[in-house]
Amino acid sequence: MAKAARATISDVAKAAKTGKTSISRYLNGEKHLLSDDLLSRIEKAIAELDYRPA
16 A cells, blocks of 8 residues: 655645745744744645644
């Protein structure tokens, strides 16, 4: 049985309609650099994709 592919930062960025840099900033605790709208889009994408950092 094949394993489902894990979500990547690129997948999260695409789902949140932003760049990988913004996802990296979010994951590294630099949330103060991101708008509230972008934060909510990133959080939604992470939840929907069940993203977990490797």
